[in-house]
Amino acid sequence: MLFNTFEFAVFFPVVTLLYFAAPAGRRWIVLLIASAVFYMAFIPAYLLILLALIVVDYTAALLIERAKGPARRRLLLVSVASNIGMLGAFKYYNFVAMNVDGLARVMGYSPSSLPLLSWVLPIGLSFHTFQSMAYTIEVYRGRFPAEHHLGYYALYVMYYPQLVAGPIERPYNLLPQLRREQVAEPTRIASGLKLMAWGLFKKVVIADRLAFVVNAVYAQPSSANGAALTVATVFFAWQIYCDFSGYTDIAIGAAEVMGIDLMRNFRRPYLATSTRDFWARWHVSLSSWFRDYVYIPFGGSRFSRARWAIALMTTFLISGLWHGANWTFVVWGALNGAFLLIGAITAGARARIRDACGFDEVQRLRSVVQAVITFSLISITWIFFRAKSVDQGWYILTHLLSRRGESIAALGVSSPQLVISCILIAGLLTIEAFQTTDDPREYVIGQPAWVRWAVYYSVVVLTLTIGVFNRSEFIYFQF
Amino acid sequence: MRLLAAKIILAALPIVAMMCVNYFIDPANLFRHGVEERMAARLLLGQAVPYVLNYDERLVQQSYVQKVRKSADVIVFGSSRVMQVRSAMFPGRSMFNHAVSGATIEDFIAIAGAYDRRGLLPRQVVFECDPWLFNAHNGQQRWRSIADDVDYMSRRLGLAVGWAPLVSRRTAGKYFQAVSPAYFQEALRHIGATRSEQLSERGDTQLLLADGSILYPTAFRQRTPGEASADARRALAGPIYSLNEFDALDPQAIRALDALVDYYQQAKVKVSIVLIPYHPIVFSALQSQEQYQLVSASEGYFRELAASRHLPLAGSYDPVLSGCDETDFFDGMHPNDRCAGRIIARLDALGRP
Numbered sequence: 001m002l003f004n005t006f007e008f009a010v011f012f013p014v015v016t017l018l019y020f021a022a023p024a025g026r027r028w029i030v031l032l033i034a035s036a037v038f039y040m041a042f043i044p045a046y047l048l049i050l051l052a053l054i055v056v057d058y059t060a061a062l063l064i065e066r067a068k069g070p071a072r073r074r075l076l077l078v079s080v081a082s083n084i085g086m087l088g089a090f091k092y093y094n095f096v097a098m099n100v101d102g103l104a105r106v107m108g109y110s111p112s113s114l115p116l117l118s119w120v121l122p123i124g125l126s127f128h129t130f131q132s133m134a135y136t137i138e139v140y141r142g143r144f145p146a147e148h149h150l151g152y153y154a155l156y157v158m159y160y161p162q163l164v165a166g167p168i169e170r171p172y173n174l175l176p177q178l179r180r181e182q183v184a185e186p187t188r189i190a191s192g193l194k195l196m197a198w199g200l201f202k203k204v205v206i207a208d209r210l211a212f213v214v215n216a217v218y219a220q221p222s223s224a225n226g227a228a229l230t231v232a233t234v235f236f237a238w239q240i241y242c243d244f245s246g247y248t249d250i251a252i253g254a255a256e257v258m259g260i261d262l263m264r265n266f267r268r269p270y271l272a273t274s275t276r277d278f279w280a281r282w283h284v285s286l287s288s289w290f291r292d293y294v295y296i297p298f299g300g301s302r303f304s305r306a307r308w309a310i311a312l313m314t315t316f317l318i319s320g321l322w323h324g325a326n327w328t329f330v331v332w333g334a335l336n337g338a339f340l341l342i343g344a345i346t347a348g349a350r351a352r353i354r355d356a357c358g359f360d361e362v363q364r365l366r367s368v369v370q371a372v373i374t375f376s377l378i379s380i381t382w383i384f385f386r387a388k389s390v391d392q393g394w395y396i397l398t399h400l401l402s403r404r405g406e407s408i409a410a411l412g413v414s415s416p417q418l419v420i421s422c423i424l425i426a427g428l429l430t431i432e433a434f435q436t437t438d439d440p441r442e443y444v445i446g447q448p449a450w451v452r453w454a455v456y457y458s459v460v461v462l463t464l465t466i467g468v469f470n471r472s473e474f475i476y477f478q479f
Numbered sequence: 480m481r482l483l484a485a486k487i488i489l490a491a492l493p494i495v496a497m498m499c500v501n502y503f504i505d506p507a508n509l510f511r512h513g514v515e516e517r518m519a520a521r522l523l524l525g526q527a528v529p530y531v532l533n534y535d536e537r538l539v540q541q542s543y544v545q546k547v548r549k550s551a552d553v554i555v556f557g558s559s560r561v562m563q564v565r566s567a568m569f570p571g572r573s574m575f576n577h578a579v580s581g582a583t584i585e586d587f588i589a590i591a592g593a594y595d596r597r598g599l600l601p602r603q604v605v606f607e608c609d610p611w612l613f614n615a616h617n618g619q620q621r622w623r624s625i626a627d628d629v630d631y632m633s634r635r636l637g638l639a640v641g642w643a644p645l646v647s648r649r650t651a652g653k654y655f656q657a658v659s660p661a662y663f664q665e666a667l668r669h670i671g672a673t674r675s676e677q678l679s680e681r682g683d684t685q686l687l688l689a690d691g692s693i694l695y696p697t698a699f700r701q702r703t704p705g706e707a708s709a710d711a712r713r714a715l716a717g718p719i720y721s722l723n724e725f726d727a728l729d730p731q732a733i734r735a736l737d738a739l740v741d742y743y744q745q746a747k748v749k750v751s752i753v754l755i756p757y758h759p760i761v762f763s764a765l766q767s768q769e770q771y772q773l774v775s776a777s778e779g780y781f782r783e784l785a786a787s788r789h790l791p792l793a794g795s796y797d798p799v800l801s802g803c804d805e806t807d808f809f810d811g812m813h814p815n816d817r818c819a820g821r822i823i824a825r826l827d828a829l830g831r832p
Binding site: 009186212215219220406409410453456457461463464465467469 | 483486489490493497655658660661663664667705708709712713716
């Protein structure tokens, strides 16, 4: 079930009413059934995969808690292997098989002829497996007690607002909240609904409108001139941000209505002044997952510079693969890792240059320039994220300044589409630039009623009049 | 409490306003009845029908056949790609064009069935065959609104029956449309428009002509090749219309077309096939992209069918083979009257002794 559909507009209030109407001790049942219904709206049979993993991880955590010595580690491995195995089978098997085949051909051997599977990737698999692994790892580390109630644990994995595209929660944040008796508090409900409306606005008004332009150019990049490729690349950066952060806002808002605080996933990432800063603001629940469970265990920055570089690159390569079984995502991860690495290595030299120029004294200008440079670097990485193949990504990257090819208008993008898209991006950038926190609702807090209602109506009216309602999926659903 | 009630009313106001606009403006006539019957009645009187947004084309065809006294000499089955075929292209004979958007084999069967129920037969049928006819994943469901005729004729042809019973899509869907923002946007566009009758006098609106063909608004008919090419490129942004997931020629659809050809040939009705070209830009993509390879396989099948059953066949998905170029298209998929006329003239020439 997509958040931007009529089905969800009916589903959400009905579930919320049932949730608050149910006795406090039985609310988990309402949410669990609702989450199952929500998940089964995609491919019903895949609920069985989810349930199987829930049973494995629930049991493993209970046993880890009781076990001593090496047995704990073995049990953790069973849990992690189950999750990774499921991911491997559904998401990476075909990728590996095709590459083994390709490699065999290149090396002059006969093709391995590994059969390809035609399974559809279960929706949200990458998200809920990571959330499950976070749970068993935390239990293993002794930072969180195993959940003894199977229903609550199942709800931790399946809680529908964040089931299919995050935020990837940690047990210490979500599980206690699911157990707590929540009260239907009007202020909180209103606050959650506002965030949901804002998320929907970003998805259907901005992201889906930018998609028209991006799709038109990326469908035929070899026909496009450099300007068209550049516009599409910049637009895609905003499209994916509005798409994913819009989804996250709806998820966080929906949970907030039910009295549950999910972790923030985006902190105005395009205001970041370095790629390192960007990764502290973008998809925070995933980047912190990689930091806690991959980067730090690999050594982080505690050892030699070489080992740190290896840990960093490994983390980003895995992060790339997490997004998709395609070399384009590996390149995307590698580029991000490389930018971070170069950023850290050149930090001292850049500081000296800034000192020499007196650039540090003009703080605001410095931040703007740094944000523009960071945005440009990140946009370059997005090219490979969006491209169908590494070759296509390379072609786009090397033709951004080319004069050859068709203009964006000749590729079927009308001027009004282009103008509206630019206005929407500029509007969002302005709103985010003047926020003092990462929460856009700050603009209406403390304002007179007429101002607040004018803002609400503006968002609703714009959504209804220029939103794109074609049931388009959220980009991150594919992961 | 009073404050909370006031807030709820205020919050609901835009949604209620949207529902009112959707219901009262009703740009697709979902909440008004009998639009299709009235359109068919006008066609039977020999009058053109100004554009009505989102009417059910299939119900118009069904209603037309239910009321027509005798069949036209030539009837044309096909999709919107053949809607520019007009009676003037068949000198000395009457013609009715039964083309409906996104036509599939079920639409052919249904319209043939509607004639069969009335005991009417034309002298000639022209099947305009699109490549998606044999794509089991073409995503077309619109024929379900005339599923009763599909079911009837499938039995007559000895095909597997048991098509899903007719659940009126319009009835089921219309209440959702009352709360649909997409429908609201359509209604807003509709509010500013002048009455379609007035527009049609100036050639500003689309007309469904008395011979079943479509006359597009002047501005659309006069599109430059550049505009058509831009549209063609836009079409390439996503999967090409109804050719998504085209993995194999659908054996069930092949059997159905075979049976329909048999039916007409046994009744001594002349059967011919036309293939309508795609815009050169779209055709080039169809040729070069692996996922669309079955388009040429479809054309190959239609040519084999024509050869084995001695059916005249004119045209091709390839614009060059059809004698059309980029100046002959409105957009990526729809050729203009000139191109359609050339193909029909060639078909006529093939049919002559």
